[in-house]
Amino acid sequence: MIYIIGTGPGADEHMSIKAIEAINKADVIVGYKTYVNLIKNLIKDKEVCSLGMRKEVDRCMFALENALNGKVVGLVSGGDCGVYGMAGIMYEIAKPYLGKVKIEVVPGITSANAAAASLGAPLMHDYVTISLSDLLTDWQLIEKRMKYACKGDFVITIYNPKSHGRVEHINKIRDILLEYKDKNTPVGIVRNAKRDNEEVEITTIDEMLNHEINMSTMVIVGNSKTYICHKKMITPRGYNY
Amino acid sequence: MIYIIGTGPGADEHMSIKAIEAINKADVIVGYKTYVNLIKNLIKDKEVCSLGMRKEVDRCMFALENALNGKVVGLVSGGDCGVYGMAGIMYEIAKPYLGKVKIEVVPGITSANAAAASLGAPLMHDYVTISLSDLLTDWQLIEKRMKYACKGDFVITIYNPKSHGRVEHINKIRDILLEYKDKNTPVGIVRNAKRDNEEVEITTIDEMLNHEINMSTMVIVGNSKTYICHKKMITPRGYNY
Incomplete structure (x- = not known):
């Protein structure tokens, strides 16, 4: 299971209840380090993989591998993950596995x-x-x-x-x-x-x-x-x- | 004080923490009845003014009057209040009083x-x-x-x-x-x-x-x-x- 999670514009305050729930459910959090850092209070006890800019494909590969291994993955993306965020590339990378891996997009405030x-x-x-x-x-x-x-x-x-x-x-x-x-x-x-x-x-x-x-x-x-x-x-x- | 609050697309789940806090702070909730109804669990003990469609100007007048009387008003608007929502008309109605009444826009997921x-x-x-x-x-x-x-x-x-x-x-x-x-x-x-x-x-x-x-x-x-x-x-x- 992969939750692609829009974490909203700033820190936790503008995040939705649903986004927080999805983060709580995740075994592994994957994201660009700036955004991971903004939500650090929410992910204290989690396995975290933060990668730098332009590593979008690597992040998605990592998320997919973990999901195929049965983990619940929270792929976080600042603002709304559906606007210039991680939703598109995650679906594209996961294309051959869309029958096997469940993906849910959790929108955020862009x-x-x-x-x-x-x-x-x-x-x-x-x-x-x-x-x-x-x-x-x-x-x-x-x-x-x-x-x-x-x-x-x-x-x-x-x-x-x-x-x-x-x-x-x-x-x-x-x-x-x-x-x-x-x-x-x-x-x-x-x-x-x-x-x-x-x-x-x-x-x-x-x-x-x-x-x-x-x-x-x-x-x-x-x-x-x-x-x-x-x-x-x-x-x-x-x-x- | 008037909070113009984007309540997001559905019920509480996709609302931001900040929006929920603003609703909690409000003495009076004003909004279109469909949206007020979607958040009824959050506003049980509040004074509520719900008006039908095309009553946008009336809702803003009511919000302004209450704010000028010292009340904290939560003007709720489905989705993002800043996208075809109540933020614009509220600012326009309040124009002569913007020195006296504080307005804060709380964005939502559109x-x-x-x-x-x-x-x-x-x-x-x-x-x-x-x-x-x-x-x-x-x-x-x-x-x-x-x-x-x-x-x-x-x-x-x-x-x-x-x-x-x-x-x-x-x-x-x-x-x-x-x-x-x-x-x-x-x-x-x-x-x-x-x-x-x-x-x-x-x-x-x-x-x-x-x-x-x-x-x-x-x-x-x-x-x-x-x-x-x-x-x-x-x-x-x-x-x-």
Whole structure:
């Protein structure tokens, strides 16, 4: 049995009851060390296998082997394991064994929703979820999607806006945003959403590059109706009041 | 003090610890009766104001009045209160009082992520979240957004696909999907995601209208890479394995 568990945005607080139960049931916990570390209070007496970044396939192989040996495995994944997380690759690795090994996905609160909560209410209308990581995705496709997201006047949530190897991507994306959207469109920047060291800033497309954007940042760009009020970012849905 | 609380997709099980704590702190619980009913075990001894559909503004006025009178209010909203939920309208109603009343948004697991977990791993790549409700949104804008979502080859999560007053919308949307996407593209249909009476079906754009789609349904349409394997819907992210 493999539980693929979304552990939510920060520490235990934003995790679901179901996720905690699944962790409790597990004999072995597998995960990226940052996320394993965030839930260390929950897994004190467990066998733990934590592996670094880009070791996703190894983690899944380890999980599968243990499950085939009769163990209950908790494969933990920050945020929602179903959004740029471990759910997909785990299913793919386990494909030849899906008759033998049971897999259950336990959803979590994904970073976009966590960051949105800290910003106010930016996701009250149709939105796009997009990652700027081109490790596994062609950069041209990312740019193409960003253009269509702008043309459709979607709110845009940006995952993985920057990392050591990809510092120019967010600059290129801002050029696209400037081409299609008003430069005063609100932009929310949340670093370490719902963790102890959370930092929240609200700015505009024009000014966004003057703020720190790193690997632990979620960027949310408003639609044409989004506005800022009392340091909160609000996308109206259209109610009359 | 007003906590706007995302109660997650079903009953208590998928709610976060933080959401439960916020409910416990509240003197008064306000919400749409369906959602209030789902968490009835948690609010036994509380003052409860449950109002029907389309009473969103009334619920917020009631919450605001109570908060201004010094009460701690828990305004509950199914799924994530920040996604087509109560967070936006509550901030808008409270605007003149944001200096006096404290508001905190407690995020929850939104229906798209809950349904995705039951389907397998359909949201492993960039996706669009779109509602077909035209109560507050011009239908032309919904169609326009759907076309751009198709052109960008996003996975598409569809909220409010059908209601009594809007039975034709999903048909029109399927016509758009057929125009831009392969008719064999996988479609996941989840009714009552993560509730006791959950029903999960995986079909194609071609066949989707032969399945029941109602107000409590989430529809997820794959991108060009999404496939079905052992009755699971998987969108690969692009790992080599």
